[in-house]
Structures are given as structure tokens and as C-alpha cells.
Amino acid sequence: MPGRLDGKVAIVTGGGSGFGKAISAKFVAEGAKVLIAEMHPESGVAVAKELGCESIQADVTKRDHWQKVLQKSIELYGGPDVVVNNAGTCYSSKPSHEVTDEEYDLTMLVNYKSIYLSVAEIVPWMKENKKGGSFINIASSGAIRPKPNLTWYCGSKAAVNAASRSLAQEYATNNIRFNSVCPQFADTGLSHRFLGKPNTPENRAYFMSLIPLGRMTDVTDVANGCCYLASEEANYVTGTELIIDGGRCA
Ligand SMILES: NC(=O)c1ccc[n+]([C@@H]2O[C@H](COP(=O)([O-])OP(=O)(O)OC[C@H]3O[C@@H](n4cnc5c(N)ncnc54)[C@H](O)[C@@H]3O)[C@@H](O)[C@H]2O)c1
Structure with missing residues (x-):
């Protein structure tokens, strides 16, 4: 059976855990050559x-690390067709006036500046070396239905959505597509931060009660969505927000 991502080269940031690990696993299973930047x-x-x-060890908030990631992807596989900007962070859920400067800055750097740097370093290379x-x-x-006590995190993700839609229009003539994926609460390394307390069934109960399909996001739900967006099946899809949330934002 041919893989849905045969011939594709992908960079997945934050691939050492949670969604990033599941996305990397799905991409490898579908035939992609994957470089995890973690x-x-x-x-x-x-x-x-x-x-x-x-x-490759990389901090997505640093330009020279993105340069290193691109070089390694070129050396290993001939350079990227797909970039999954997955690495993200969040402070522990708390009243928004109590978030510190350091927590705010890190959230914006990891969740939003990383997108800017990925575009600055990868798009020029793609324009020159790939057909798209x-x-x-x-x-x-949370970018679409923001949650109290996670204000600055939700704002950083709304910025990711806005940037993705703008970039989609800007680079469409180069056939470089930009889409975002909006998952609901999942069991990953960040869960306890979203809850502001340990990730136990009791503590998750309120989040769960908000989801019409009655369960958390599974990491494979997001991996499957990313596989579609990375594949040629989605070659007419750009500037969209794929909401994977069991109906929470409906
Ligand atoms: N878990 C959820 O409920 C949920 C819901 C919606 C969106 N998200 C988003 O999903 C993405 C993945 O998070 P996750 O939930 O799998 O959490 P996770 O903590 O399991 O995985 C995040 C990974 O990113 C890496 N990382 C963090 N900062 C980095 C940096 N500066 N450079 C490189 N790597 C870095 C971490 O080491 C970790 O391996 C994030 O963008 C997060 O905001 C998570």
C-alpha cells in the first residue's frame, strides 16, 4: 500500500512528547521522512x-536553531516539504493578572515567535528549492473559544490562527500552504498546566463536561488531521483552521 506521505520530508517541532510524538509516528507510518526538532x-x-x-536538539524560539534544523533536514533528506509547528507551552492556569512577565514572554516566544522564525528561515528555501x-x-x-485563567495562552494561539490565514494568502502563489489545527484538551505533558492542578480524572471532569462527544482529544485525532493537511489530498486547502475538539466550539 502506498503511504499518504510517500516522498514527503517533514520537520516536526516538539516531537518528543504528546501531539508531536503522535504526529511524527503517523507521518513515518505514512511514508514521510521526519526530522524531530525538540x-x-x-x-x-x-x-x-x-x-x-x-x-535534532533545537529551541524553536532561536533563529540560529531554525537554521541548524533546516541544514540538517537538507543533509539528511533533501530539505522539508512540510513543517509542523507543534512545540508549545503554557503557564499553569491562574488569574490573568497574576501571570508573570517571564511566563507571558515564554508563552508568546514559544507559541508565536516560533511561527515567525520558521517562516523567515524555511520559506525562502522552499521558494527556491521546492514546488510548494x-x-x-x-x-x-482556546483560540476560538478562549478559557478564563488561560487568557494569554489563548491569545497566543489566536495569533497563530491569524498569522496562518495571512500567510496562506501571502504565499499561495508559491504553492506554500498554511493551515492551523485547533485541538481540545488532551492527555499530554501540558495537561496539568491547563488544569492548574494534577491531571486526574476528578480534575479533568469539568473540561470533559464541556465536550459534546464526551471524551478528551486523543493525540491520534490530531495526528490524523495533520496527515491530511500535509498530504496531496489537501492540495487545495490553505488558510483553514481544522478544529479537532469533539464539538466544543460548535
Ligand atoms: N494538550 C492539550 O490539551 C492541547 C490542546 C490544544 C493545543 N495544544 C498544543 O499542542 C502542542 C503540543 O503540546 P502537547 O500538549 O503535546 O504538550 P507536550 O508538553 O506533551 O509536548 C510539547 C513538546 O514541545 C517541546 N518544546 C517546548 N518548548 C520548546 C521549544 N522552545 N523548542 C522546541 N521544543 C519545545 C517540549 O519539550 C515537548 O516535547 C502545543 O502547541 C500546545 O499548545 C495542546
Whole structure:
């Protein structure tokens, strides 16, 4: 059976955990060559070994790290067709006036500046060397239906959606597509931050009660959506927000 991503080269940021690991696994299973760009080298290396792909230690908030990631992708596989901007962070849920300068700055740097840097470093190379490309930016259902006590996080993800739509228009003539994905609450390394307390069934109950389909997002739900957007099946899809939320934003 041919894979849906045969011949594609992908960079997945934050691939050492959660959604990023599931996206990398799906992409490898569908025939893509994947480079995981992960801040924590141990998890990046371990996941890459498990999946049969490659990893590089990189902080997505740093321009020279993006340059390193692009170079490694070129050396290994001939350079990227797909960039999944998945790495993200959040402070622990709290009243918005109590969020510190450091927490605010880190949230905006990791969630939003990373998109800017990926475009600045990868788009010129794609324009010169590929017939197109696909950027998939992981936002959040909180960008569309913001949650109290997660204000600045939700704002950073709304910025990701706005940028993705603008970039989609800007680079359409280069056949470089930009889409965002908006997941609902899932069981990952960030869950306890969204809850502001330990990720237990009792503490999750309120979040769960808001979801019409009655369950959390599974990491594979997001991986499947990303696979579609990365594939040629989606070659007429750009500037869209794929909401994967069990009906929460309906
Ligand atoms: N889990 C949820 O409920 C949920 C819901 C909506 C959106 N999201 C978004 O999904 C994305 C993935 O998060 P997750 O939930 O899988 O969490 P996670 O903590 O399991 O995974 C995030 C990964 O990103 C890496 N990372 C963090 N900062 C980085 C940096 N500066 N450079 C490189 N890598 C970095 C982490 O080391 C980690 O491996 C994030 O953008 C998050 O905002 C999560």
C-alpha cells in the first residue's frame, strides 16, 4: 500500500512528547521522512529511535536553531516539504493578572515567535528549492473559544490562527500552504498546566463536561488531521483552521 506521505520530508517541532510524538509516528507510518526538532534532547532521541526517524536538539524560539534544523533536514533528506509547528507551552492556569512577565514572554516566544522564525528561515528555501510546501501550525480550540485563567495562552494561539490565514494568502502563489489545527484538551505533558492542578480524572471532569462527544482529544485525532493537511489530498486547502475538539466550539 502506498503511504499518504510517500516522498514527503517533514520537520516536526516538539516531537518528543504528546501531539508531536503522535504526529511524527503517523507521518513515518505514512511514508514521510521526519526530522524531530525538540528542545529536550533525550526525549527527541528516544522518540526518533522508537519511530525510525531522526532528531535534532533545537529551541524553536532561536533563529540560529531554525537554521541548524533546516541544514540538517537538507543533509539528511533533501530539505522539508512540510513543517509542523507543534512545540508549545503554557503557564499553569491562574488569574490573568497574576501571570508573570517571564511566563507571558515564554508563552508568546514559544507559541508565536516560533511561527515567525520558521517562516523567515524555511520559506525562502522552499521558494527556491521546492514546488510548494505545507506549514501546519498547532493552535488550540482556546483560540476560538478562549478559557478564563488561560487568557494569554489563548491569545497566543489566536495569533497563530491569524498569522496562518495571512500567510496562506501571502504565499499561495508559491504553492506554500498554511493551515492551523485547533485541538481540545488532551492527555499530554501540558495537561496539568491547563488544569492548574494534577491531571486526574476528578480534575479533568469539568473540561470533559464541556465536550459534546464526551471524551478528551486523543493525540491520534490530531495526528490524523495533520496527515491530511500535509498530504496531496489537501492540495487545495490553505488558510483553514481544522478544529479537532469533539464539538466544543460548535
Ligand atoms: N494538550 C492539550 O490539551 C492541547 C490542546 C490544544 C493545543 N495544544 C498544543 O499542542 C502542542 C503540543 O503540546 P502537547 O500538549 O503535546 O504538550 P507536550 O508538553 O506533551 O509536548 C510539547 C513538546 O514541545 C517541546 N518544546 C517546548 N518548548 C520548546 C521549544 N522552545 N523548542 C522546541 N521544543 C519545545 C517540549 O519539550 C515537548 O516535547 C502545543 O502547541 C500546545 O499548545 C495542546
